[in-house]
Amino acid sequence: MGRARPSLQELIQRRENAGFVGRRRELDAFRDNFGLPPEEGRHHFVFHVHGHAGVGKTWLVRRLEQVARQEYGALTARVDETVGSVPEAMAAISAQFHRQGKEFTAFDRRLATYRQRRHEAESAPDPAERPGPSTGSMVAARTGLAGLGLVPGVGALAGAVDPVPLAEGTDRLRAALSSRFRDHKDVQLVLDPVEALTPLLVRELSEAAAAVPWLVLFFDTYERVGALLDPWLHTLLTSERLGRLPANTVLVLAGQTRLDPGRWGELADVVAELPLEPFTDAEARHLLTAKGITEEPVVREVLRLSGRLPVLVSTLAENPGTSGDLDDPSATAVERFLKWEPDPVRRAAALAGALPRRLNEDVFRAAVGEEAAGAGLFGWLRALPFVGGRTGSARYHDVVRAPMLRLQRTTSPQRWSEAHTRLAETFAGWRETAAGGLDPRDGWKLDAWSGPRLEEWYHLLCARPSAALPGALRDGIDACDAGPAVARRWAATLAEAGEDADSDEVRAWGRRLEGALRDERRRGIEAMGLLLARAGLDTAGRAAAHVVRGWHRRSVEENDAALEDFRRAIELDPEDVRAHFGCAAIHRLTGDFTAAMDALDRVDALEPGATWVQRERGETCRRAGRYEEALALLDPVIEADPGDHVALGSRGRIKAVLGRPREALADLDRAIALNGDYTWALVRRARVRSALGDTAGALDDLDRAEELAPDTPGTLGERGDVHRFAGHYEEAIAAYDRALALDPGYAWALGSRAMAHEGLGRRAQALADLARAVELNPGYAWAVAQRERLLNSPEGGRHDRPV
Known part of the structure; x- marks a missing residue:
């Protein structure tokens, strides 16, 4: 059988490759890397192509993709600014691998479930009584908050502070989703699709990588998609938390700016930098010669107008004009872009299409007007050399759009x-x-x-x-x-x-x-x-700005400044609920519980009968040690809303302190059943389980808490206590050591480690830890008492839990 004839697309690609000039150094570096096994110290796992607009980054990326596929048998995928999220990027990778004969069946099935569940969630009515954001808006908001550690029970704050002041919006969302989806995995999929989908994608990539020499993933226009993808890609490269990438994977990032040194600095040895500059004179002339342009006056004019930027050299080379009109001093880059287009409707459409930052057909129609947006006009526009984008969207290249905008702004301001x-x-x-x-x-x-x-x-x-x-x-x-x-x-x-x-x-x-x-x-x-x-x-604007700054200051523990912002907002707008609640949150955090309750009284007057306010009252009483009063407030809240997992967690903690561990366990079980990712409750339930002798169950809870919020000192301290009370002193000390490595000022962990040392007969080390704990916190009465006990009783004594 004869060899199959090439497709139309293959023939077009061959012509494009034949016209590719320059960038020999970059191509050689990319090719040489495939000759080095991944285990070789000189092998690079990441290539970073960067340079300002117009230097040909996308052009080079496409050529690199062809080299990877055709010369080295790689499976490839390319992602650009058309994706709006990490799940969309993963979907694009899967779709492109599918076209190369590798189906990601398990990933695609779970992705379809995510899309369906998210659609259902965004369409769901808000089940809460109190007016507020819809379920759909909260679905969108929660992912961003989780990354900042501001969702109750997860993120950077988990295990360090009680999550109640930050809970309301996310709690309502989780309650809404839990009431809609019976499967907890579906709830988690909607709340954190990246965590749920990435391990599946990585597993599929690993299976695909076993059958080919290389996998190469390209991320173009990285200056636009980097904010979305940078944390995700960095995690994939530096941690196995989301799965183990196959070693024969290479990433290519292409954008205008350098990579964030704070994030990528540690990976400098595995990242190959490929900075791009405009074409040299010789490279630009080579391209023009390939296009059949050799007349020197024309060549000089193209070089002058393009600044040797590859995108402009290529655009102007398509129809460079003749030497007869090159001396016109009024010629501009914009005139050159459109000089070959005689149709005035198309010329006007190309100029109007530059006005929006991004284009799809609907935006294009709005830009040019319904009457002018004739059949096929948008398709014609997208085919222009300086218009990029895929799947229905388009964007002018910056170096072309800027002069087009300037021309329209200065020609007719009206x-x-x-x-x-x-x-x-x-x-x-x-x-x-x-x-x-x-x-x-x-x-x-x-x-x-x-x-x-x-x-x-x-x-x-x-x-x-x-x-x-x-x-x-x-x-x-x-x-x-x-x-x-x-x-x-x-x-x-x-x-x-x-x-x-x-x-x-x-x-x-x-x-x-x-x-x-x-x-x-x-x-x-x-x-x-x-x-x-x-x-x-104006007054309302100033009040709003103070409220927003107050809550942001609260998140970085600038409590005095936050309180001042909230008070200033109340002066400007005495009925601002968020400002009064902000005061309550700060007072509670700093231990001024009377002032916190006074602020909640004002919130209650503004929103009478709101159950969330009563929950906050109960939580404030709990933090103040007024446990019976707290129970009296929380019981009606839970009766009114059995799905309020924060109130259940708070009540469970109170019952544990009051010596009612079985009742505490029941409340914490219900809270975690409602929200399986409720880190705060998991840590508190571990303490209760440990007290009841269920060491294995306590460690399971702490394992889950660490998965949700890795490297949290408070969680590691609790792990140490579980081991210590089970008599596993060496394991306890190892956990306390990890906690103290993360937070050397963690006096509580020092006191606990002292008790573990005492259990192993290391009296001197125990006394040293207690001395350091008291030095850090002179008011730490428990540590003072334990040190006095050890000093006065050489044989040791009780191994109490520190408080």
Whole structure:
């Protein structure tokens, strides 16, 4: 049988490859890496292609993919800015492997379940009595909060503080999902799809890798998708928590900026940097020669207009004109891009299509007008050399879009303003459709709402920069409240609008806010400071900014400053519920329980009969040691809402302290049945199980807690106690050692380790630990008493649990 004829796509690809010039050094480095086994110290697992817009990163990535496939038999997948989340990136990888004959059956099945369950969750009515965000909005919000450690019972705060002040929104979401889905795994899948789906994908990749020499995963336009994918990819490379990647995997990242040294610095030895510069003169001339352009005046003009940027050299090479019109001093890059297009409708459409930041057919129609958006016009636009994107979306290359915007803004400022106003109105309509009655503060947590909102502000700022800026700044308060990722997108929108509208005021605000939001841990603290100092906010806006800054300061333990923010907000708006509750949360945290209850009284007056307020009262009494009063408050809350797992956990803890371990266990069992990821309750149940002699059950609980929140000192301290009370002193000391390595100032763990040392007859080491514990915390009465006991009783005594 004769060899099959190549497909049309293969022939097109061959022509593209034949036209590829330059980048020999980068191609050679990529090829050489396949000659080194993964175990070889010189082998690189990551290639990072980076350079400013127009230098040909995407062009090189496509060539590298062809090299990997055709020359080295690799399975490949390419991800770019068309994905909006980590699950979408995983889905794109699976789909592309499927086209190469490798089906990810188990992953695809679970992905389909996720999509269905998420759709059901977003469509579900809110079961809570108290008005608030819909289930759909909370589904979107929860993932971002979990990453910051702000979801009760998980993340960075787990085991360190009681989660009640942060619980309400996520608790309502989990309760809503638990009531809708019978399978806890489906609830967890919706709440944390990355954790649920990634191990399946990694397993499928490993099976595929066993049958081929290499797997190569490409991530293009990394300056856009890095914020989404960077933590995920870094975790895959540095930890086996989400699965073990096959050793014959190579990643290629391509973007405008360098990788974050704080995250990638530790991987410098396995990352090969491939910085790209514009073509050399020789490389650009080589490309023009390949296109049949050899007339020197034409070559010089193309080099001048393109700056030797590969995307512009390629675009201008398609129709470079003749030497007869190269001397025209008014020729511009934009005229060159469209010079070969004689149809005025198409020329106008290409210019109008540059106005939106991103395009699909609906946005394109809004940009050019329904009458002008004839059949096939969007398809024609997408085929232009400077328009990229896949699967229905498109984006102009930055180096082409910028001069197109400049031309329209300077040629007719009135038409410029009208066009952007029309686009702003279009996005506003789509936003209102997506809102479904959402409070704007909750809408920022939903991509279907926040995406159109950002585009609306972009176009308003382009149309009338000075007039739109105050509203955009005011809206940013709610954007910052929604989390760092949303806040950064808002700030970037201002910066881009300022650049494209050539507004110094808007541009400066955008850049200042981007700088203020750089430290993700501090969230919107500095951004709110900028707005309060310079934005000219009205009274309601100032109150809102103080509330948001107060809660963000609370998250980084700046308690005095947070309290001052809440008090200032109350002065501006005495009926602000979040401000009063913020005061209660800070007072409770600092031990001023009377003031906390007074603040909750004011919340209760503003929201009479709200069960969540009574729960907070009960939790405050628990923290104050007023256990019977706390029970009297929590019992009616649980009776009114049996699915309130936070209230159940709090009541369980109280019963344990009161010496009623069986009743405590029942409450904690119910809380964990409602929320299997409730880390705080898992740790408390482990303590109860240990007291009841169920060492294995206690360790199981702590294993699960560590899976949810690794390297938490409090959890490791509890593990030490479980082993110690079971007589496993060496295992106990190992756990305390790990806790103290994470937190050398952890006095409680020092006191506990002292008791384990005493159990092994190491009296000197026990006394040294107790001395250090008292030095760290002179008011630590239990440690003082144990030290006195050991000093006065050489034979030792009781091994009490520290308090």
